[in-house]
Amino acid sequence: MSILVDGNTRLIVQGITGREGQFHTSQMMAYGTNVVAGVTPGKGGQEVLGVPVFDTVREAVRATDANTSIIFVPAPFAAEAVLEAAEAGVDLIVCITEGIPVQDMIETVQYVRRQGVRLIGPNCPGLISAGQALVGILPGRIFTPGPVGLVSRSGTLTYEVVNELSSRGIGQSTCVGIGGDPIIGTRFVDVLRMFEADPDTEVVVMIGEIGGSDEEEAAEYIKEMRTPVVSFISGRTAPPGKRMGHAGAIISGGRGTAQSKVEALEAAGVPVAATITEIADKVAEALGR
Amino acid sequence: MKLIESQAKAIFAETGIPVPPGRIARTPDEARAIAQEIGGRVAVKAQVPIGGRGKAGGIKLAAGPDEAYEVARQILGMDVRGYPVERVLVEQAGSIEQEYYLSITVDRDRQAHVFILSSAGGMDIEEIAAQHPEKVVKLWLDAGLGLRDFHIRDLAVRAGVPAELFPQLAAIARRIYEIARSRDASLVEINPLARLSDGRLVALDGKMEIDDNALFRQKALAELKEAEGDHPLEVEARKRGLQYVKLDGYVGVIGNGAGLVMTTLDMIQRSGGKAANFLDIGGGARAEVVRNALEVVLSDPDVKSVLINVFGGITRCDEVARGLLAVMDSMDIRVPVVVRLAGTREEEGRKLLEGTALTPAATFQEAAQKAVAAAQR
Structure with a gap:
């Protein structure tokens, strides 16, 4: 599924x-x-x-x-x-x-x-259910069917992670790019709810970045989830007040820092990877491989 | 983009929000003449795109024209938190009875416009929220309903604004909502919104932020953007259609995708280095875009090495490699360039770069380490 x-x-x-x-x-x-x-x-x-x-x-x-x-x-x-x-x-x-x-x-x-x-979306790469349907601009050839659900604010970072997962023989259920804008239709918590209800998604990878507080809100929900979540936050070294490519990737008024997101996630018991390879390590761990 | 006080106040005046009489001066003599014209006490205010001007000594009162000349002389040419002061606003200084805070902005979490009103105006909203959270009153708007009179009454009552001010407050609130919509402003802030001794509500300071995504339909504001005081390299990159942010390190970074580039900056720091910039070339690495990106990054004298980090998705790595080779052939490269290609046809791409002046790297980590080492050599 x-x-x-x-x-x-x-x-x-x-x-x-x-x-x-x-x-x-x-x-x-x-x-x-x-x-x-x-x-x-x-x-x-x-x-x-x-x-x-x-x-x-x-x-x-x-x-x-x-x-x-x-x-x-x-x-x-x-x-x-x-x-x-x-x-x-x-x-x-x-x-x-x-x-x-x-x-x-x-x-x-x-x-x-x-x-x-x-x-x-908007400003997103769309989504793909590996081996079933591609509705977006993601490069289909790097995805393989399997148990990992992925949700991300970044397109290329998703591809990086999927590439790493696929190369280790870890496949994906659905990968959703929710977009890099400040106002988006579907947020982390919405997709996490769907993954939680999907019997074929065994582990979820959530890739966040600076700006807003979607990750903090997601952390609250993850506390109730049975499906394990592994996370990664980009922009740990981004300066405040600067828009980092995505319209939504900005630290403003001291809010939306990577540190705040990492802390919220760790407090919810979510392993937060420091590098892309570490994401795959933690996923493998969560899958018991 | 941010508008400075005088630009925001010009828009306030245009839409009928009361502002004190005043004008811009570029020299102490001009400041004196404007003070003469206004008569009485004036405020002389540095026009820089940053808060905290008062504390930095960028705002001063003057009793008359001669004193206006003197304080303008002090403020013009001073440096307010990194911004040189080239212009001051000289305006009438009325006697203030009470200061309010009023703004409309975009609440990302509620996905709506939000009005914020406080009776503790005069300081930053972050400060008010920290010191007097009970004095920060918010109202979220439904885009379909818009702003109604009952909204304003509700806001005013909760903020403790006296009833005799409701009509003036309502008029100003309606106008800033109108500005937010008609000018695509993601922030319109009046702080302080002052009640003067004659009972009038006047916008003593103003701040606005315009949504960059809307500049295509905000032609007049887009022209201000051209003249904005960003780093010269940011202005140049914007002209070339690149997403570029100048940073204070020495490893130049080029990558595809905002998240990937941000992660590259993080990896450089993890490897003991500091990035000189953020540069996202976006999807599909066409040779012309890569050339533009390299030209901008290499024109930065702080750059001691460059890291090009590309994930080939739809675009194949061998195509990216060919594009890179074409650019390198025709450009004079003065610093080491580390290239990491991953994704579709990465092997083929890496083969093409063998034996060139480019330093190949297989992984994210290796690329960051090599780029940092090359810069420190």
Whole structure:
């Protein structure tokens, strides 16, 4: 099993006719994801890689019974694309776009939450259930099916960890990139809850970074979890007041430091690795290997 | 991006939030003339993008034009916590009865705009929260409902603001909410919001932060960003579309992905060194981006070695290696460069770099250790 995406995923790609949208559609299809439709306003009736393109998400959902949408729409229009997907009735929206204004995301996140629609991202690499479905821009070839669930605010760091795990013969159930923005649809604690309920996830890796207090909040929940969690926090040497690449990676007013997160996690009994290799060591330990 | 007091107050004045009469002076003579114009007591305030100006001696009162000249002479050219003072704001200093704190900002955890009001204005909000937590009153907004009159009454009552001030407070609160929305401000702060002896509420100081992601639709503010007082290398990197932060060490760092680069900085410290910068080249390592990144990092005189740390995901390591070779061929490299390629086709990538001036490294740790050692040699 896995969480969020699997063989039943029927995917719409919003922005399928763009360069990024088209390239990653081909990658997702090659991985075996069931891409049922594309949406680009004004391009309805065309086909991309054999996938029918519609003008609106509602039309695409009606015609194909899609349940998930992934968004490759430029930042000025991306929040609206999320809202359109939410209104059209999909269950899961994955927003890859980076650089969406915070104000747009406040409105959007509050709305999708009220609608009961799950949003992953924005500014994220998406997610993958190893061997089942890829909904995102993650490099499918490094993932192998197995018992480790992974949730992360960073894309490339996820790949590093997965690469290390896979090279040691430790596979993954689902890997979720929740995104590097300050306002995101799904936070650590949401994904931890899903992993806790997934019988096939035996250990969870949580990769956090400076900024905000999602990791501290997650630490509180982990105290109740039966599934063991291993963590890693990046940005231990980041200076305060500077945005480290991700819009959300900033220590402000003395809050959001790596130290505060490490302390909260350790207090919850979570082993916090100091290096990438140590993450894999601690996972192997937790798996009893 | 942060706006300084005079920029924030210009926006306040434009939207109808009362501010004291005043103008910017660049010389003591200008300060004298402005004080003359205003008449009476004036405040002379250093215009720098950092808090704690008062304690650093960057804000002084003057009884009249001559004293304004004198304090402006002292403040102009002084250094406030690392920022040289090139401009002062000279404005009317009214007599203050009570100082409030009022702001609207983004609460990441609640994923909402939050209003903060306190009757203990005049000091930093962190200080108020530490010393008088009971005096910090918050109100979270629903984006669909927006700000309603009952919200403001609720906030004012809880903060102990007297009823006769409600109409003025309501007008100001509505306007800062409007600024937050229309200017994409992630912070609008009035501190102190002062009640003067004549009963008026006036914004004596203002601070604003604009969401960088929204600059595409905030053209006027984007122009201010160009002139912002960042490190010259940060300005240059921004022009080239790179995510770069200048740090105070000596190992230049280039990597793909914010988390990966942050972790690289951490590894350098673990290896006994200090990073000179953060630089994220993002997904897909195209040769042109790598060249731009190397040029920026190498133009930093503090850099004694460079560590390039790339994880090939969708992009293959052999392609990254070819891009690197092309760049190295056409550039004069004055310091050792350590390259770590991992992920898809890493073996092929490493083979391509064999026998070149680049120092290969197989793991994260090895790369950091080699880069630190090379810098200290």
